[in-house]
Amino acid sequence: MQSFIFDYYGYNVSEIVDSHFDYKGYRFTLISTTETDANIAKLDEFVTNLRQNFADDVVYFVKNRYNQYISLNESTSILLLTYKLSPIHLDALLKMHQIYYNFNQSRLNLNEIISLWEQRIDYLENQCLVILNFDNPSHKDLYEYVMYAIGMAENALQYLTDLRIDFKDPFIATLTHRRIKKLDKWEIFNPFNLIFDHSSRDLAELYRNDIIDLNQLLDLTKQYQYQIKDYQYLLARVLFPVSVFDVLEDIYLDKNYDYTDTIYNAIQAQEKHIQKVKILYKTMIQSMNIRPIRWLDLN
Incomplete structure (x- = not known):
């Protein structure tokens, strides 16, 4: 090379x-x-x-x-x-959101996002789940967490569907990211990681990956002057699970690799994610008129 x-x-x-x-x-x-x-x-x-x-x-x-x-x-x-x-700091990301807000009159296409999420859930249920080997304990454990994650994803989809019905004005988009796993230049400025979406897509990634905590998240939403529909989209983004979905897709693509360690790392990340979802959810339900999810109130 x-x-x-x-x-x-x-x-x-x-x-x-x-x-x-x-x-x-x-x-x-x-x-x-x-x-x-x-x-x-x-x-x-x-x-x-x-x-x-x-x-x-x-x-x-x-x-x-x-x-x-x-x-x-x-x-x-x-x-x-x-x-x-x-080094790079969070200010660069916030500056990006500000500069590219309404860039070329970009708008968020809720129908497209709903369709993509529905397609991914269908792909996971009908193609990826069926190849798990239940003689393998890690696959059996993964199955249980994926089923729970699908429930979270379906609730996230319902929030998007509610948004489409309740709010006719389109979301103004800005420059955001497909994923933000850490705050560095490669993650923030890699041109293949950039996508026009609502700013809460990035805020959800920052919160999910422990780059910001709940208080910082809420401070940013106030700084961005979020309205109810913005908070609802943020909650949908945080709700939609990533870790166990990603590893399930990896197993589907390479059935011969031993993913045991990766599976349990993903399960651990999912457990942590669920707790972060519950904390954010309870905060929003208490202060905003957002439709509750009963099973999140169980514990």
Whole structure:
């Protein structure tokens, strides 16, 4: 891989770890892609806009010696992205929400989100669950948690359906993220992690992954001047489970790998997530006119 990097990009590196290497204060990351050079060029136009607002914080594309984004390595299309190695703080994310609020009159499409969540639940129930091996204790334990998680997901869907019925005005969108597992530049400015959605999508990720606590979450919602519909969308986002769904999909895609440790880590994360959901839910039910979920009140 070192020779590939030198041949295509001119960097003479001694070591590559987990598809990345550091060079003169910058981190470079190699990723495979199925996109065309033209599509990456279009995405890079938006990255240029980001760089005008965030300068060296942004993750950006590196073109190869042939002035192209995509390089071929053993028939695999490869992209090289880079960013300056330095810390990033929550303020950068809040600034992103502010700058790109209503960017190009972007709106949240509730119908699309409902459809995507319904498709994922159907996929999990009808394709992924059926391949679990109940002679394996970890698979049996996972099944129980997935069934509970599906109940949470269905309640999250009901909140979205209620929103679609009760509030006719569309949500104004801003620049958010598919996932935020930690607060660093790769997570916040990776162009493939960016998506236009409601700001609460990010707040839910921050809360879910212990980047902010409940008090910080509520302070941010006040700062953003959330109304009831915004809180309801936030609650739906927090409710929709991730950890056990992700590992179930991984098992479906690679049935031969031993996921025992991953399963129990996901179950532990799910238990913690359920408690965070209950705390947020009770706080919202007490102070806002949001439809209650009876089974969350049981304990």
